[in-house]
Amino acid sequence: MISSLRSSFSAARRRALCIASDGVSVYQWEKGGISDPLVFDVDDVGLANFERYLRETPKVPIYLMVDVVEEEYRHESIPHLYGSDRQAVIERKQAWFFRGTPYCHVMMQGREAEGRRDDKLMFTAIINPDIVTPWVRLCTQNKVALAGIYSLPILSASLLAKMKVPSRNVLLVTMQGSSGLRQSFFNDRILKMSRLAKLPRLGTVPFAPYILGELGKFERYLTSVQLLKAEPLDTYILAHGDSLDQLEQACRNTETVRYHLLDVGDVARRLGIHGVLTTPFSDHIFAHLLLRTEPKNHFASNEERRYYTLYQTRAGLYAASVIALLGSALWSWFNLIDGVSNRQLARDAVQKAMFYQARYDREKGRLPPTVVSPADIKTAVDIVDTLTQHKAAPLSRMGVLGQALAGFPTLRLEEIQWTVSTDLQAGAGAATPQAPPVPDKGQAASYYEIAEITANVYPFDGNYRAALDQINRFGEVLLSKYQAHSVTAVNLPLDTRSSAQIRGDTKDVSIHEKAEFSLRVVFGAEDANG
């Protein structure tokens, strides 16, 4: 049997190991379904065979499901806490309820309606770890990934969900070939209690009365612990063939109990299980459910799941490799498409350029040869035109100054420094005006003609007021009559600014022959053109 396992399991991605009191079954997940089980005895021979099986088959992950009598349940409310405080309370409770077993699990089942609104928890544990430990140890020794250790009663909640059971109080009754009669009580689809009873070999005792007897015991227990209140209990029993026929004849609905008898084959079909189930046992269904839903771990410690973590890491690394390759391939594909598209466009552009070049050469042949291109001819002419427009000469402004001076016979010109600039402040005398400038006309020009006039009042009779008046009037005439942009006094016969120093001697009666001054006159180029 073992020799053919390698080929049989080569396609398996995960497998279920179902531990019960009478045997341990292994199911392999293949092509969306599970195969027939391999069964190992619960003894040393079974363990040895299982170890050989692990050695000789690929190391695909194992989901270990437990269906044993030694699973206990406790309901407890604890204060609504978070984080490490909550964990500490839970661990303390677990240690109190289930001393000596590492296989504990806790389920949050809502909150109290009144008072502190404590959290309602159900604690469950496999109180005899020796049932599980040898099998787990073999997995670890053989470095087989253990995804988790699961409780069949807890898992059966998902069976109810799949069956879309609408009832509030449900008793789910299933038979497992290797464990027995499992009865799980649910309130609002939340597992409240479960019980495993022995199941005699079929045909050795009257089947239906035995089942109903066991159910009666469990109902009485539920009533005694106040889990079952005055509401009707819907009992769903999964069976098949003769067993189902016997139950149909024996089960009678009462005010408190309603029976729903389901064929295991029908349920299996609804769950999408391939093949036909021809026994009243539900082992196959639960194994399928476990491998299909891959629920969160219930009992296994991190150490026991170590190889599964490694398996996930390996899978993640392989997935990352594939994603990197696929991503880069996709990216490269887009680059390639872009590149090919651009290459085609480039070729088209070359063709079109050649086409137009040929026509351009033909047309250009008609034109007379020139030393530079026509566009450059136009540029040269435009430059010269612009330079001509900006050509400056001093004579017109000097003429203007001469005309203005003709109206002031006492002002005698000594020197004119004329310059042209785009900078209004250009010229030697611009930096230190000795009198407030006569307000300019405020018009901006493209460039300015700036004349710095050095002149004097001649003859000068010592009357500074009259001399300054002459100079001021000369400036005003330049501004008003000859459209000067601005006129600024650079030097005056007497600096009357408050910031300047005046020094003299009233006993000194000598009079200078002339009173020298200098002005800075700015003309805008547009003024001249205009």
Added chain:
Amino acid sequence: MVDIEWPLLRAPLAALVGALIISTLLIIASGYFRDRMAEDYRLNNQKFLEVSRKYLSVDEDELIIKELYPRFVNLYRRGIVGEEKRLDWVEILKNAAATLKLPGLRYEITSREAHSPAFPLVPGPYQINTSTMKLELGLLHEHDLASLLQDLDEKAPGIYTVKECTLKRAQNVVAENPDKENVTAECDLLWFTLSLASGEKISL
């Protein structure tokens, strides 16, 4: 401390490293190919646009040649485009001094240098150059300066602008003697020429 079994991770890590190397190479190679093709396309398309623009502007070129080329040739002959005519300038200055009977005329022409006008100008492929002509004049009357500049305007090959000019009274009493200077003038004239910025010579 977590005991990691590296042997179990060796193969997937090697696969990941290999995949990353291959991915990187793929992306770099394909990116290079894409960029290269994009650049090829850009250059070829630029050539196409250029030649098509030139083709479409043939009529305009014909019009420019017809209307502006004679002016361009004239600018070349006047020494505005290409080489400046310094000898002509000097001869005209001497002739003007003699004709106007200027009491004094000294000149100096500096070497030609690149010039950037202060006003907006699109130079295109040209370099604008200037040579500064410094004139020191002794004048009988300020109108002599006007006459000299007019002579330069009419006869000198080239285009110039007066950059700055200073006129100064030479003596308090105006002299009637034509050999005497009543006014002195110092003027800087900028003579413009255009050459190709590439350094290529323009010759007709």
